[in-house]
Amino acid sequence: MEFDITYVKALQVLDSRGNPTIEVLVVTEGGGYGRAIAPAGASRGKKEAVDLRDGGVRFLGMGVSKAVEAVNKVLGPALVGLNSSDYRLVDKKIVEIDGTQNKSRVGGNACVATSLANIKAAADTMGVPLFTFIGGFKARLLPTPLMNIINGGVHAGNELAFQEFMIIPVGADKFSEALRIGVEIYWNLKKFLKERYGPSATNVGDEGGFAPPLKRVEEALEALSEATKLAGYSLDNDVLIGIDAAASQFYDEKSSKYLVDKRLLSTEELLSMYLDLTDRYPIAYLEDPFSEESPAAFRDLRTSLKNKTLVIGDDLTVTREDLITQYLRGGFIDGAIIKVNQVGTYTEAENSVRALLSSGGKAIISHRSGETEDNTIAHIAVGLETGLIKTGAPARGERTAKYNELLRIEDYLGDEALFAGRKPLTK
Numbered sequence: 001m002e003f004d005i006t007y008v009k010a011l012q013v014l015d016s017r018g019n020p021t022i023e024v025l026v027v028t029e030g031g032g033y034g035r036a037i038a039p040a041g042a043s044r045g046k047k048e049a050v051d052l053r054d055g056g057v058r059f060l061g062m063g064v065s066k067a068v069e070a071v072n073k074v075l076g077p078a079l080v081g082l083n084s085s086d087y088r089l090v091d092k093k094i095v096e097i098d099g100t101q102n103k104s105r106v107g108g109n110a111c112v113a114t115s116l117a118n119i120k121a122a123a124d125t126m127g128v129p130l131f132t133f134i135g136g137f138k139a140r141l142l143p144t145p146l147m148n149i150i151n152g153g154v155h156a157g158n159e160l161a162f163q164e165f166m167i168i169p170v171g172a173d174k175f176s177e178a179l180r181i182g183v184e185i186y187w188n189l190k191k192f193l194k195e196r197y198g199p200s201a202t203n204v205g206d207e208g209g210f211a212p213p214l215k216r217v218e219e220a221l222e223a224l225s226e227a228t229k230l231a232g233y234s235l236d237n238d239v240l241i242g243i244d245a246a247a248s249q250f251y252d253e254k255s256s257k258y259l260v261d262k263r264l265l266s267t268e269e270l271l272s273m274y275l276d277l278t279d280r281y282p283i284a285y286l287e288d289p290f291s292e293e294s295p296a297a298f299r300d301l302r303t304s305l306k307n308k309t310l311v312i313g314d315d316l317t318v319t320r321e322d323l324i325t326q327y328l329r330g331g332f333i334d335g336a337i338i339k340v341n342q343v344g345t346y347t348e349a350e351n352s353v354r355a356l357l358s359s360g361g362k363a364i365i366s367h368r369s370g371e372t373e374d375n376t377i378a379h380i381a382v383g384l385e386t387g388l389i390k391t392g393a394p395a396r397g398e399r400t401a402k403y404n405e406l407l408r409i410e411d412y413l414g415d416e417a418l419f420a421g422r423k424p425l426t427k
């Protein structure tokens with residue numbers, strides 16, 4: 001049968017940080033093929049699927065030849081003969097063969113590259129774009145981009161505690177126009193940072209945003225506001241602000257305090273800081289505001305913020321349907337980040353998206369800080385009609401690969417294309 005998998009082959013390639021990662025090729029009997037590359041996070045949640053790495057001295061221990069071998073010798077042979085379009089069955093097989101909760105046997109990296117290569121091969125066999133394979137012919141909603149244009153935390157060599165400062169261009173009626181607004185603000189931010197802090201302030205971090213030597217969170221928010229005004233846009237009307245604090249990274253477990261702006265803050269003090277900042281800036285989106293060990297603080301913040309700002313889990317929820325459902329039902333979060341490599345297979349990620357959307361939650365399809373030219377997440381966002389995507393600054397090839405694919409999808413859909421705009425940012 002034309003959808004049957006005939007060939008699976010893995011290869012070690014490189015990601016955007018120069019670390020080895022795994023690429024998998026899946027070919028079907030009908031001549032369809034799909035290639036996918038595993039991304040890699042730097043600020044990972046404790047409950048994420050783990051990547052299989054070689055250790056030793058080659059590539060400083062980061063090689064993935066064991067994961068490549070796991071695909072070539074174990075996963076691949078077990079998938080040959082299965083119907084690629086029955087991706088739930090293919091992914092079930094991957095999950096069964098690995099047999100661990102965190103994909104540590106064959107490796108989350110091996111699982112994700114294989115699972116995504118399979119849906120791409122199925123779409124290719126069917127002769128439709130991946131987003132159509134995923135969502136059918138009704139899928140035509142382009143997502144609102146959350147564009148991380150100032151990098152801090154473990155993604156940058158500066159002293160900003162919070163990891164990501166994002167602009168969210170909502171005042172457009174097309175994706176391409178929203179992207180243009182984002183680009184114009186990015187360039188005005190570059191000018192602003194150069195004038196105020198000198199040329200080295202325009203060096204970029206892991207996700208393509210600038211990594212200026214700012215010391216306080218508020219300086220970064222001020223820079224975003226200034227850049228937005230310089231570009232001729234108005235905060236609130238055209239552009240909203242998003243923050244991914246990635247707070248597990250600056251949480252000190254011993255003292256139970258957070259190191260922000262050179263001060264050690266208690267959970268209550270950090271909560272007050274968020275309330276103050278959201279009062280003074282149009283912050284519509286707050287991801288991982290507290291450590292993943294402190295879910296109750298997410299709920300307290302969400303209650304105090306009322307309807308102004310979405311509270312989103314990432315390290316807290318790690319794309320797992322059980323955790324997402326638990327925290328969404330309990331009122332801890334308004335939604336969750338979806339990273340296929342946090343769980344290991346497309347099916348598990350899709351289940352999490354459906355669980356979120358069917359209960360009024362927000363699902364944000366997301367890249368990792370270590371990325372590649374693989375643009376699959378653009379198709380997942382459109383196919384599952386999440387209305388939201390996080391894929392970094394509009395710069396660096398591994399980030400623009402996703403934006404450019406969204407531009408292609410919008411162009412392909414023509415008048416049929418819809419743009420999510422402000423709606424997904426409101427409760």
Ligand code: PGA
Pocket residue numbers: 040041042043044163244246314337366367368369370
């Ligand atoms: P990571 O960060 O890919 O380095 O884990 C991204 C995020 O926290 O959203």
Ligand code: ZN
Pocket residue numbers: 244246287288314315337
């Ligand atoms: Zn995050």
